[in-house]
Amino acid sequence: MSAGSDLEKPVESPVEKPVATNVTIEDPDEGLDPAEKARIERRLLWKLDLRLIPWLSLLYLAAFLDRTNIGNAKIEGLQEHLGMTNTQYNNSLTIFFISYSVFEPVTNVMLKRFRPRIFIPIIIILWGICMTTMGLVHNYSGLMAARWFLGLAEAGLFPGVSYYLSCWYKRREFGIRMAIFFSAAALAGSFGGLLAAAIANMDGIGGKAGWCWIFILEGLATIVLGVMSFWLVYDFPDTATFLSEIDRKRVLYRLAADQQSSAEHEEWKMSYLWASLKDWKTYLAAIIYMGTDGSLYAFSLFVPTIINELGYTSTKAQLLSVPPYALAAILTVFIGWVADRTRARGICNIVMATIGAVGFAMLLGAKTAGTRYAGTFLGAAGIYPTISNSITWTSNNVEGVYKRGVTLGIMIGWGNLNGIVSSNIYRGKDAPNFYPGHGTVLGYLTVFLLGGSILQTILLRIENRKRRRGERDYRIQGLTPSQIDLLGDQRPDFIYTT
Template sequence: MSSEKLEDTVTQIHESATIATLEQPAYQLDDVQYKKLIRKIDRRLVPCLALLYLISYVDRSSLANASILGLKKSLNIDGKGYNLIVTSFFFSYSVFEIPSQIVINYVRPSLWLAILTAVWGMITTLSGLAQNFGGAFAARFCLGIVEAGFFPAAMLQVALWYPREELQKRVGAFYATGVLAGSFSGLIAYGITHMDGDAGLESWRWLFILEGIATVALASVVLVFMPDSPERAKWLTTDEKEQVIAARTYSGAGAQESQEWTMHHLKEAATDVKVWLYVWLSICINISSIGFSYTLPTVLLQLGYSAANAQLMTVPIYAVAALCVVTAAYFSDRIQQRSFGCLCGFTVGLIGLVVLYCMPKDSLSGVRYFFCMWVLGGLFAIYPSILSWNSNNNAGRGKKNMAVTLQLAIGNLSTAAGNNSYLASEAPNYKTGFGLGIALCASGILVTLLLSYILRKENARKALVDVS
């Protein structure tokens, strides 16, 4: 390899991971064995994480579908009350993400995730028994507490099992199933509309009850099949375990199976300006995309679809978004850069929001439906990129975990603003929601460029040190 080629490779890799002082792992399998190892890990870990994220997203998104099926009318909840219920989830979810991430340092991942799954399934089931605003609010708040532990634990699992150049494809794989959950939840809600009145229960109650029961059943599957660590994996050979541990050490996640948490890890993450830029990117995505997605069934009603058909029409939108997530993840890992995918996603989302806001609301429903795909396809595709980008750029498992957890916690807290930006009183123009989304997409583009510039400057400085 020529010096020019090596220098170019280092620059590309370090834009997604600035750990220039670490040496490549000394222990290496050959290419055939390495690919076989990655596929073996994929078969054990990715399906578990994908299924968990799918069911968690279905459970949390069921509220939007339940509102169309009559929850607000049945419980006598107005628009402001409904927004409070939606917001309560994200407040509790954000507050309890850091405590949950601390717990995972002391409990086997399979056991912790199984407990979380069983409990959030029971809470979802009980949501179907709510009799008033207070009951619905309490159920939603408690669901946020329990689901808060999943995504940080999932990111930790991926970081512990995969080298950094394989990271985003795996994050994208299980994140895409969560995006697809938008399709599944619409299909499930459509089917359950035909259960209205069965056993004296409204269809929206059946929606929560059946989804909750399925989630509880999943907990036992997680406990049996979720791998804990390479050191405990009986299905790996000794050579394969050594390779995974060597790659984990090189990526900055540490050589040890577990690591005691200290306040220093949180301080390290909280005082790194790059971490806060990643946090801001999460805020931009969450407010722009989640607020729009929660309003999507109502937007489709305004396009002229019935309540039942509006559920079905969400399916192609989320299917396209999932395809965008997987495609972006594949190319990001292939070119070893995260910034390019972020720029493309923000730009596509920005165009979609501008077009939807500017178009007349009483005509061209097909065109408006098409640009709904642009909004969610572009913005959902970014999220695995910025999570992987943040994880790649923080050495040391403690700081890495806290950096990603801060990004998730504050990013999810901001979602409350997104959910409350699409005001029912502003329908069908939603001036506040679209205006805020457009501004944040533009901001996301600028911050992505700033982060890329900072990382390239750091790489150039470290390259000079290495040469010296």
């Protein structure tokens, strides 16, 4: 990624500015002039960006490619060769989301306890094996088993990396990095269409159909990435080996000054779980993410089929699925940059959700293939940027390393559970118009994503006004500085990002 001065330059927010609190970590650059400190900070961020973002983005590209390439395999004959009905095909999509969602909430705790450079490579190798076996199955039952274990193995990556990155960057820096990381999902859509079109030409080699080779080759590539990750994934800032001792202190100090207790060690306590479960933001974040994630899986799993039903051949449908994803990747990074600069994450969600709703309204109501194809562009543009923005929004507003991890796990797990709905709304009998599918996604975008974002923006602004007026100061009366820090985002001087 490009991590030039424009990305790293500290920007004063015109919207919210957190009030400084007690920082117990010593500033290793105390006494240096501001220009020299800024130069050191830019160099440090450049080092972090180069070491963390490109490889993690590549891993997520592989993850998203592996979970959605079944849509590409379908139009290359998977369903017919395995003798599956339309319902059985949708079941093979659904079972992934069951195991994926059920195990997702606990994975952030496992990531913290077993360390990223061990936990992440292991789950990558496991899902690569599952992916490869999908190309070796001979019937519906075998595909269902492979998809179940694929969801189980993949469950730890996305919430884990979302939480992991929030432990390295300040709140105003996190959004653009998360956006670049998640843009890999959109690139996976583009890359997946091109790759599937190429691999399908291997039909008959080794006695395997073209769709088999899509799974086998992509699964083997994932296993290689997993092995390499033992050397290319790093632990948390306090023990990361690629940083010098003084750079580790700089990272920890920056996070502490940004009011993030992720900068310090925490031991797991059940109180962190209860703190998340008692916080209204956890549930509203889950509703918002439900709106964007349910829409995402419907789009990514079925866009090749949707385009194919517009009258194009399978190869042309694979290729025509590339441009909407390319636009989505660009907008994901752009919205991440805008939201970091303005801290108006709610407004960004509202605008993009509206664009996505217009796109699916076009898919629902338009009659010509060209207009409906244009709707896929707007749909992708409205869905993909809101995934990373919603996660960053939640990360910005939940303080404490374990509470944030639990909250993100609940939020993302609930969102992915809606993949069960998404995988069953585009039914073969509804082709070529797919009215139930398009209508359901339109509802997800308008009710949950748009409506939830509007409500959370209003509630957070009301709460910020109360904190600025001193109406929450009673929470710290009689407490020591260390006890105040333990309040996390319930501290009266913690100002929410809206």
